[in-house]
Amino acid sequence: MIRFLYVAVFLIGTCTTGHSQKIRDFLLDDIAGQTYSFADLKGEHLTIIDFWASWCKPCLKAMPKLEILQKKYEDNGVNLISINADGPRSIAKVAPLVRSLGIKNIVLKDINNEVMNDLNVFQLPTLLLIDNKGQVVFRHEGYTEGDEKVIEMQIMKILGEIE
Amino acid sequence: MKVLIFFTVILSFQVCAQFSGTTLLEYQYGRLPNANEAAFHGVYSKPILNYSWNNLKATVGLQIYQSPFNKRNYTDLSWLGVNYKNKKWEISLGNFNSTLERGVLLRSYEIQGALLEDLSFRGKHYFYRDVLGAKVGFRRKSFSVSALWGHVLNNVFPPSQPKKDRRSDEIAALSTTFKSFQQTLGVSGIRIKNILEESYYGSSNLSGSILPYLSYYVLVAKKLNTITTESSSQAIYGNLNFSFNSLGLSAEWKDYKNFVLGSGINEPPALVKEHTYRVLNRSTHVLNPSNEKGVQFEGYFNLTDNTSLTLNYTQAINDSGKKFRYEEWFGEYSSIFSEQTDYRIFLDYATDELKNQRNRISSGFVANHRINSSIQNITIEFNTQSYKQDQFKTKNYVGEITLRYKKNLFLSFLYEWSNDRFLTNDTRTWYGTTLNYKINSTNSFSIFGGERRGGPACNAGVCYEILDFKGIEIRWSTRF
Numbered sequence: 001m002i003r004f005l006y007v008a009v010f011l012i013g014t015c016t017t018g019h020s021q022k023i024r025d026f027l028l029d030d031i032a033g034q035t036y037s038f039a040d041l042k043g044e045h046l047t048i049i050d051f052w053a054s055w056c057k058p059c060l061k062a063m064p065k066l067e068i069l070q071k072k073y074e075d076n077g078v079n080l081i082s083i084n085a086d087g088p089r090s091i092a093k094v095a096p097l098v099r100s101l102g103i104k105n106i107v108l109k110d111i112n113n114e115v116m117n118d119l120n121v122f123q124l125p126t127l128l129l130i131d132n133k134g135q136v137v138f139r140h141e142g143y144t145e146g147d148e149k150v151i152e153m154q155i156m157k158i159l160g161e162i163e
Numbered sequence: 164m165k166v167l168i169f170f171t172v173i174l175s176f177q178v179c180a181q182f183s184g185t186t187l188l189e190y191q192y193g194r195l196p197n198a199n200e201a202a203f204h205g206v207y208s209k210p211i212l213n214y215s216w217n218n219l220k221a222t223v224g225l226q227i228y229q230s231p232f233n234k235r236n237y238t239d240l241s242w243l244g245v246n247y248k249n250k251k252w253e254i255s256l257g258n259f260n261s262t263l264e265r266g267v268l269l270r271s272y273e274i275q276g277a278l279l280e281d282l283s284f285r286g287k288h289y290f291y292r293d294v295l296g297a298k299v300g301f302r303r304k305s306f307s308v309s310a311l312w313g314h315v316l317n318n319v320f321p322p323s324q325p326k327k328d329r330r331s332d333e334i335a336a337l338s339t340t341f342k343s344f345q346q347t348l349g350v351s352g353i354r355i356k357n358i359l360e361e362s363y364y365g366s367s368n369l370s371g372s373i374l375p376y377l378s379y380y381v382l383v384a385k386k387l388n389t390i391t392t393e394s395s396s397q398a399i400y401g402n403l404n405f406s407f408n409s410l411g412l413s414a415e416w417k418d419y420k421n422f423v424l425g426s427g428i429n430e431p432p433a434l435v436k437e438h439t440y441r442v443l444n445r446s447t448h449v450l451n452p453s454n455e456k457g458v459q460f461e462g463y464f465n466l467t468d469n470t471s472l473t474l475n476y477t478q479a480i481n482d483s484g485k486k487f488r489y490e491e492w493f494g495e496y497s498s499i500f501s502e503q504t505d506y507r508i509f510l511d512y513a514t515d516e517l518k519n520q521r522n523r524i525s526s527g528f529v530a531n532h533r534i535n536s537s538i539q540n541i542t543i544e545f546n547t548q549s550y551k552q553d554q555f556k557t558k559n560y561v562g563e564i565t566l567r568y569k570k571n572l573f574l575s576f577l578y579e580w581s582n583d584r585f586l587t588n589d590t591r592t593w594y595g596t597t598l599n600y601k602i603n604s605t606n607s608f609s610i611f612g613g614e615r616r617g618g619p620a621c622n623a624g625v626c627y628e629i630l631d632f633k634g635i636e637i638r639w640s641t642r643f
Contacts, residue, residue: 033347112271
């Protein structure tokens with residue numbers, strides 16, 4: 001019985017330290033008014049989801065770097081989904097800001113933070129790597145110069161595991 | 164026994180894979196510096212557990228607050244619900260979030276990590292507004308329809324107060340959108356019922372792109388069961404966006420009249436820039452949807468990959484028999500000194516007739532320097548503000564230094580100085596130190612010690628009051 005309890009405690013511990021979240025499909029509008037689902041935009045092997053807001057300076061620094069990363073790995077089945085988390089107060093500023101930054105990727109608007117809350121995103125920017133089974137396999141919060149290297153290493157590691 | 168352990172392992176991994184959740188635990192020992200009270204211990208906890216099975220997600224969450232004062236203490240089942248979601252359908256039962264017409268008719272929100280403490284109740288609770296009821300939505304790429312019913316949370320009241328006070332507004336709403344040729348038409352209606360009134364509001368909006376670089380959004384909302392013109396309520400909001408190469412412009416306007424719905428379940432767009440700089444965030448204009456008109460213009464210009472300029476103009480006029488004007492000009496320039504050092508500087512000029520603040524000038528900078536290839540980092544922020552109020556010149560200064568080691572350890576020192584006569588007869592200083600440690604990607608820990616200056620704060624478009632605090636505060640948050 002003691003061994004049984006030991007195993008149960010061990011597994012509860014595993015539960016609380018695991019990364020087991022799975023993404024549920026969603027429909028969101030992009031800044032041009034087109035509607036996309038996660039299934040429409042996900043990468044064949046790996047999907048990068050970047051949550052950001054117009055008032056978040058580190059987010060704006062990270063966005064062009066992530067776009068470069070996505071272009072580098074798009075032939076390996078990697079796609080980037082940029083999800084904006086601005087609420088009603090600042091949503092009007094998102095489209096001109098994105099265009100002025102020269103961002104070419106599709107930018108979805110999660111004005112009610114539905115997807116953000118569904119994935120337990122606490123702070124911005126938050127970057128998630130989603131595998132081809134829809135499982136969140138990596139989570140990165142915040143951005144400082146050089147973080148894109150950490151993210152790239154994770155992408156390479158996951159792609160390496162797939163191959 | 165071996166068979167039992169084997170099945171436990173298999174089943175537990177199966178179960179583990181479907182559980183997710185968050186917890187927030189905060190311990191405080193301290194007091195309000197200006198109140199006649201002794202320091203006391205307080206513990207707030209918010210565990211939320213989700214169970215997912217395919218497209219179904221069940222949520223249960225508690226809020227617990229314990230202090231030496233029985234009247235303030237509570238254990239509350241704050242979240243209980245089931246949500247089914249696929250590409251077409253979304254069905255929610257129990258607690259859910261919903262926002263209608265950009266917040267003009269209804270605004271739910273959750274300010275991550277923010278706790279509210281009201282001066283009258285003094286019990287801490289999470290800062291969110293949700294609906295307790297049911298919602299059904301159907302969505303295709305060209306149209307959507309959703310219907311909801313429930314009771315909206317009035318977060319002024321902490322969970323220690325009766326449920327009927329916390330959810331006094333019963334709502335029923337229907338909302339649809341139709342899309343065609345890059346234009347979207349939306350129509351919504353809401354019924355609000357409480358002990359004082361039964362009101363019906365309707366709204367319609369049109370949005371889309373005129374040209375690839377020019378888009379718009381207009382919304383008109385009205386109270387439908389108005390008897391006299393004096394009690395008529397309406398909200399008009401619109402924006403126009405333009406972009407060309409590295410230039411982006413947005414223009415917004417608003418006209419709100421008697422548009423506080425129920426106990427305040429809506430949050431129309433404020434059209435006031437939400438600043439991250441402390442002196443500006445604290446002295447922001449708070450929207451009054453009872454009688455407010457105004458405009459906001461904002462421009463972005465990305466001069467190079469690392470250099471950008473942001474300019475903003477805000478005007479808000481409140482007319483409650485007497486007119487009060489709020490006007491603000493803001494400019495921010497961000498660039499780099501070198502590959503290791505970047506900075507932002509800002510300058511802001513404002514006049515706030517409601518607060519009787521004239522010639523309010525604020526300025527400051529944030530500089531960030533990376534040492535040892537991003538292993539260590541130092542950030543220095545300094546803000547200054549001065550304005551005239553009844554012939555008295557108020558000054559505020561804020562200074563903060565943050566040291567970062569690797570990606571997970573942050574240590575910051577905050578200093579504030581003020582001669583604001585609403586706070587002190589002479590001058591006053593605040594000192595605080597915060598240590599943040601991200602243990603791993605699922606656990607983070609922070610400890611604050613010192614004195615924190617309160618006042619208005621705005622986060623994610625929602626403004627609220629933060630109380631002063633002197634003492635220590637320890638926070639642990641987890642996600643799994």
